[in-house]
Amino acid sequence: MDYDYLTSLRKYHPAWRLLLADHAPLIIAFVHRSFIEPNVRSLPEQELAARLEDFLFHLRQGLGEGHFPKPAREYLNDWASDERGWLRRYFPADSDEPHYDLIPAVEQAIQWLAGLEQRTFVGAESRLKLVFDLLRDISQNSETDPETRITELSRRRAAIDAEIEEIRAGHMAFMDPTRLRERFLQATDTARALLADFRQVEQNFRDLDRQVRERIATWEGGKAAILEEVLGQRDAITDSDQGRSFRAFWDFLMSADRQQELTELLETILALEPVAELNPDPRLRRIHYDWLTAGEATQRTVARLSEQLRRYLDDQAWLENRRIMDLLRGLEQHALAVRENLPTTPxxxxxxxxxxxxLAMDRPLFSPPIKPHIEQAPLEEGTADIAADPLFEQVYVDKERLRARLRQALQTQRQISLEALLQRHPLEQGLAELVTWLSLATGEGLGLVDETQEQVVYWTDDQGQQRRATLPAVIFVSGHQGAHP
Known part of the structure; x- marks a missing residue:
């Protein structure tokens, strides 16, 4: 931190400019009451202006009517202007009313001011223990030697077994009230700091989206190259340390078991007498639900930015196609202009x-020509004795005869089932004739097959035995085509 850097930071950083503003107490007190204390991510302009009017009214009662003379909307517009930039003013996708949200720098300034409050005591022991735990966790989980890790796990197991034995012997160690309050305050500060991290993640994604739009607006290369760069930057922010940490945090918090465990831990700890003496914020009971709300807002922001970027790229493609059409239309106009005065030489x-x-795959593959080899040999008279009786026992079913019977039956009614039709004209050629009826119904589209009903067909075979077949109901319909079996 040198002099030039701090001078630039004092001049341009929104948090430092806020602390130097004349109405800094008004701004910080109001945004803390409206956004941070109730954990509200954004508010519509009308509601926020009404809250500011009430806030100014109470201040004027104590300070005098001459203080803060401007209307609430003018203050909001001033705080959201480019010169100030302490509030973000935007229009949601499903609303025509502007909304306001805090920028991360304002929340950082408020956290710094909260750290200036006089504390009853400083939790030095808990912070030192946290440092040791973090360093131990890093060392153990980065160790590559299996024997070293097994030795450390065995040592921890021996310590746990010794503690169990102490408890069974009636010697239980309890945390004194000072340590309870110290660790509870540290946990409270960390839990509230998580809410500020979500706004910073949102801001990082919005900054990335703005950079991508600027890159597209000044791009002069091909569409494929800009798409590759855009998607690469999206993957870079997702695969960065911050993106992976946020994704791991979100997966951990979305577990129903973790939520239930957090609820039970908060109920148990807030019921302890040393903690109750601190008068903790009642919202701490639902701090994990506030995390979920803030995380969902961040997820929706990322999804909305991705959708806006997609539409922006579509608009760029439409403009490029329009430019191509303008060029083609210009060529057509030039062609019409020289149509009546064609040049003599092309x-x-x-x-x-x-x-x-x-196409390469449309070309036929090479196939060597076939050279037939014909052997000339004298024909010899056959001597095999083969019976020709099976040739005269073939069954032929006349489809035209069956069609005529069907047409005759449909002259007096619109539809008839196969069962009713066979009662008029029983099967004469057995199973072959039944198959032919089914072929007329399904293959030629003269009927329908209802698989929800069944019908039984009887016939007598060549040996005089009674045969039966169970099949779905077949219905012939007058003038029907396109049956579905």
Whole structure:
């Protein structure tokens, strides 16, 4: 930190400018009451202006009517202007009313001011223990030697076993009230600091989105290259240390078991007498639900930015297509202008009106020519004795005869089932004739098959035995085509 850097920081950083503002107590007190204390991510302009009017009214009662003379909306517009930048003014996707949200720098300034408050005591022991725990965790989880890790785990197991034995012997060690309050205050500060981290994550994604838009607006290369760069930057922020940490935090918090465990821990700890003497904030009972609300807002912001970026790229593609159409229209206008005054000598030759595309896979593969080899041999008279009776036992079903019977049956009614039709004309050629009826119904589209109903068909075979077949109901319909089996 040198002099030039601090001078620039004092001049341009929103948090430092806020602390130097004339109305800094008004701004900080109001935004803390409206945003940070109730953990509200954003507020519509009308509601926020009404809250500021009430806040100013109470201040004027104590300070005098001459203080803070401007209307509430003017203060909000001033705080959200580019010169101040302490509030972010934007329009949500589903609303035409502007909304306001805090920027991360304002929340950092408020946290710094909260650290200036006089504390009853400073928790030095708990912080030192936290440092040792973090260093021990890093050392143990980065150790590559299996024997070293096993030795450390064995030592920890021996310490746990010794503690269990002490408890069984009736010797239980309790944390004194000072340590209880010290660790509870540290846990409270860490829990509230997490809420500020979500706003910083949102701001980082918005800054990335702005950089990508600026990059697209000044890009002069091809679309493929800019898309590759945009997607690469999206992956870079997602795979960064901050992105991976936020994703791990979100996965950990979304576990139902973790939420239940946090609820039970908070209920138990807040019921302790040393903690109750501190008069803790009642919202601490639901601090994990505030984390969920803030995390969901961050997730929605990232999704909304991705959707806006996609539409922005679509608009860029539409503009590029429009430019191409303008060029083509200009060529058409020039062609119409020279149509009546054609040049005597051709200034351009085109081999073909359209390209002749020949795909490699459309070309036939080489196949060697087949050279038949014909052997001439005298024909000899056959001597095999084969019975020709099976040739005369073939069954032929006349489909035209069956069609005629069907047409005759449908002259007096619109539909008829196969069962009713066979009662009029029983099967004469057995199973072959039944299959032919089914072929007329499904193959030629003369009927429908209802699989929800069944029908039984009977016939007598060549040996005189009674046969039966159970099949779905077949219904022939007059003039029907396109049956579905």
């Amino acid at each position: 200034f351009m030759t085109v081999e073909a009106p359209a390209p002749d595309v020949q």
